[in-house]
Amino acid sequence: MSDAHVIVVGGGIAGIACADELAQAGLKVTLIEKEQEIGGWAADYCCKATDQCNRCFVCVSDKEREGVRATSGITLVTGAQVSGIEKNDSDYAVKISRAAGAEEFHGDAVILATGFTPFDARKKGEYGYGRYADVLTGLDLERMLRERGNAFKPSNGMPPKSVAFIQCVGSRDDSIGHLYCSKACCAYALRMARVIRHQNPESEIFFFYMDIQPAGRLFDETLKACEEDPNFHFIRAIPSKIYQYTGKPGLMMRVLNTETGDLEEQFFDMVVLSIGMEPREENAVVWESAGLRPSDEGFLDPGSAEEGIFLAGAVSGPKDIERSIMDARQTVLRTLQYLEDKS
Amino acid sequence: MSGRQAVLRIPDVKPELKELEIPREAVVSGDHPVILAMADGLASMGISVTLVHPFGEIEEIVAPLRGLMEADDEVSRKYAFLTEKVSNNKSIKVMGLSTLVAVEGWWGNFTAEILQDGKLATVKAPGLALAYRGNPKVPEAFSTDDVKGFSEFLGQFDFRKGGMKKVPNPVKRIAFVLDVEKRDEKWPSVTALRFGTYLKEFGSQVYILCRDFKVSVDDMEREYRMAREAGVMIFKYEDLPTIQKGGQGIRLTFRDASAVSREKPLEVTLEDLDAVVVQENILPAEEQVELLAQLRIPSEGGFVGPNNPQFTGRTAKKGVVVGGDTWYPEYPTDAMTTALSASQELFKWVGKGTYKIDVERVAEVDPSKCATCLTCYRICPHDSIRVERYGERNVYITAGAKEGPTWEAARVKVETCNGCGLCASECPAKAIQLVYYPDMEVYDFLEGNLR
Amino acid sequence: MGINNPKIVAFCCEESGMPAYEHALSLGIELPEGLHVMALPCGGKAETGYLMKALDNGADAVMIFACYEGNCKYVRGNIRAEKRVGYLRERLEKIGMSPDRIVFCPVAPASGARFAELVRREVELLREG
C-alpha cells in the first residue's frame, strides 16, 4: 500500500489536510489546484481573536497550508483545473487543463475536495450589494480584516459605529432553492462582530438572525460574551430590504423593535451580509465523469461515489474549517482502507 | 519576501534521525458507542486492537442508542453494521466486563492495567484511544420527578422490539426542552426533532422548546421544515419555561420569543403533558477524569483539554486520541466522524511500524547541573520529561543535599519531545538546552546586532 | 526625552509571530530598520535571560510576539511568557524605568497588519519618551 499514489483534487483546507495525512502515512500524493496558490477560501480569512483566541480555526488552516508547501512527499500542481476523471480498472486518470495545455495524472485513488462557492449576494437584490458601498459580505469583511487589520466603511474609510449583521443570506432560503444551513456563518459573523467591538468600544452591533448555530466546543463562551456586551443587540428577525435616501448617508432598514413589537426605520453605518455556501456549479462535468450525484441539499452525495473516489470537505455539504479537517481525516482513513483491501 | 530587518531564524540543522520500532498495536477503551468505530477503523488498517469495555456483550455497547435507533435509520444502520464488523473481526481482542484502571507511559510504550473479573491484566500498547460516555444530569431548574433527561426517556424504547408498530405508543403529549444550560451542543435538537417526528407518526402531539434550533447538521433544515409541516410544534423561548403539575399531567408555561415583542409577548401554556424531556448537562465520566490525570493530559472541567484549535480530536500527549463525550457530546453520526478522524490521527502514530525521529529537534538535560527540582517535569506540556536514574558517570552532589550524592536527574524523552524549549527557559539550574537552538545563538545575535 | 530610531528586539514565536512578521512584509508594509526579529520555537522560550540580555545590549524595547491565549501549540507557553513579561515590567517600574520597554503582543499567523501596527505604536511610544 505504501507505494500507492493518491490524487487529491482541490487545494482548500480539506484537500490540504488530506494531502498532509496521506503523506504522513507514507503515500505518494499529488495535490491539484485550479488557482495559482493552494489554500482555498480559508486563505482569505482573518484571525478573530479579541483578548484571547476565539477558535475560528483560520490559523490552523494557515499552518496546514505552510506545512503542506514544505512537505517533500507532496507534488503540488497549481494553476490546473481538473476537467474530468476516468476510471480504468483500478487506475484513475485525472484530466487537467492548464495554460500549458491538457495533461493527465494517474493514481490508485482520487479524493475530491473541490469545496464550495460563496453565495453571490447580488442574487438577493433587495440588500443592494454592489450598489451600496457600505453593504459588505462576510467574505469582504474577512478580507478587509486580514489585509488591513481593522474594519472601516468602504465609502469613506472611517470606522463604522453601528453595524448590522444579516444572517442566512443565501442559506435556509427556499425561495432560491437553498433549503440548508451553511453551518459556518453564525460563528464567523459573531466572531467578527466581536472583533469590531474589540477594536472600537463605541461601536454597536445589531445581529439579525433566525437561530444561532454553534460551532465546536466552548462556543457558549463566544455566545455569552456577545450577550453580556451591552452594545451587542440580538434581533430574531431577518430584515427584508436595505435602502438609502438620496442625499443622505447611511443605510436604512425596517427593523422590528423588540421592545414594542413595531416595525421601525433604523439607520446603520455598515451592513454585513453573512453569506453561506453553494455547490460549485462549474464542476458539474467533473461530477458527471465520476458518476457523482447531488444530495438533497444540492452538494455531492458521498454515497454516489464510485469505488476509489472519495469526497472531503465542503464539497459534500457546508462545513466549517474544523469539520472540514475532521471530514478529511475520516476520508483519508477510508481511502487507506480501500487501498489496503486492494493490495 | 525579505525585510530590511536583521533576522535570526531557527537554525536549519540537518536532522539526526533515530529509528524507532513502534508495534502496530493500540488499546481502545471506553463505554461510548464510538469505541466501535475506533476499534474497527484501526483494525481494518492492520492494527492489533485491544478493545476494553465494561459490557458483557459487544451488542451492549450500542445499548444507549437503541431508543434513538427506532427513529433514525442512519444511526441504526451505521452502528448495527459496526457491531457486526467488530464482533466478526478476529484481529480485535475484545475484553468485555473490563475497565481500564491505570495507565502510564509514552507514545510507543504505554502500560495499561485492565481489571477483568476481579483480576488485573497488564497490556502494553504504543497508542491509546479513549471514548467515554459522560454522566447526564438534569439541570437544577428541572430536577423534579416529572421530568426525564433524554437518556432516561430514550431508554424506554428499543428498536429490537419492533418499535411502535408492535408496541403501543406510550406518549400522547410530549415536550422536549432544549438549551437549558448548554447552548453549544447540537445533539438535543437533532434527537428531539428526529424522535419527535417519529412519535408524531404514531399519534403523539410533540412540542419542542428551545432557544435556537440547531439546523447546522446535514439535512436538518429540510427535516425541520418537514417536521413543522407534519405538525411538530417548535417554540423559541428566552426565559426558561416554568414547570408545574397541571391538568392531567404536567404544565409548561413560557413566552414564545420568535419575532414577537417583549411588551406583547405570546404567553404559551402547554397542559396535560405526559412527558417532559429535558436536555441534560453532560458531566465527565469519573474514569475519564482519572485516566486523563494519570496520563498528565491537560483537561478542562474534566474533559480533555486544551481547547486549542490545533488539538482537534487529539490530546497534547502523543499517542493518545479521544472521541465520544471525552471529546465533546455530539449526535451519534457526528460523533462517528470525530471518532474516525481520531483513529486516523492515531493510525499515523502506530500504523507505520518504524518511525524516524529527529533527535536534534529536542531539549537535552545536562545531568551534572540538574538539581532535580521537578520544575521541568511539572511544566512540560507533552509530559516528555521525567526524573530518572543516570549512570555513575554523572554523579553529582546537590548543594545542601542531606543524603549525599544522588544519581537522579531529569531526562528528556526524545520520542515525544516537541522541542518547544519551555523546560529550558524555566529550569532554575540552567541545566537544559535545546539541542538545535542553544542559548548561545540568541546571545550571539543580540551582541552582534545591537552593539 | 524620546528616541528617534529605536532599536527594538522582537522575539517571535515560530507559530504566530514569525508568520505574522512575514505576512506584514507580504502585504508590503514597511517595518522600521531598527527592528531585530528573532524566531523562537515558542513564546514561552523567551526567557528572562534573553529579555534582560537584549536590554543590556542596548535595545530600547523588547516585544514578544506569541500566540493568543488558548492557541498555544505547547498549551501554556504563551501564558508563561505573558506572566514573565508582567513580572519584568513590575521590576522595571520599581527601578525607575518605563515598563513599556517590555511588551507582550499576542498575534496570529495572518496578523501582519496587526504586527506592523503594534511595532508602529511601540516606536511612537518610545519617540514620545
Ligand SMILES: Cc1cc2nc3c(=O)[nH]c(=O)nc-3n(C[C@H](O)[C@H](O)[C@H](O)COP(=O)(O)OP(=O)(O)OC[C@H]3O[C@@H](n4cnc5c(N)ncnc54)[C@H](O)[C@@H]3O)c2cc1C
Ligand atoms: C465568508 C465565509 C467565512 C468563513 N469563515 C470561516 C471561519 O472563520 N472559520 C471556519 O471554520 N470556517 C469558515 N468558513 C467556512 C470555510 O470556508 C470552509 O469550511 C472551508 O473553506 C472548506 O474548505 P474546502 O477545502 O472544503 O473548500 P474550498 O476552500 O472551497 O477549497 C476548494 C479548492 O478546490 C479548488 N478547486 C475547485 N474546483 C477545482 C477543479 N475543478 N480543479 C482543481 N481545483 C479545483 C478551489 O480552487 C479551492 O482551492 C467561512 C465560509 C465563508 C463563506
Ligand code: SF4
Ligand atoms: S483560531 Fe482564529 S481566533 Fe484563534 S488565534 Fe487562530 S486565527 Fe486567531
Ligand code: SF4
Ligand atoms: S450558520 Fe447561521 S447564518 Fe449560516 S445558514 Fe446556518 S443559521 Fe443561517
Ligand code: SF4
Ligand atoms: S528544571 Fe532543571 S534542575 Fe529542575 S529537574 Fe528539570 S533539569 Fe533538573
Ligand code: SF4
Ligand atoms: S522542549 Fe518542550 S516538549 Fe521537550 S521536554 Fe522540554 S518542555 Fe517538554
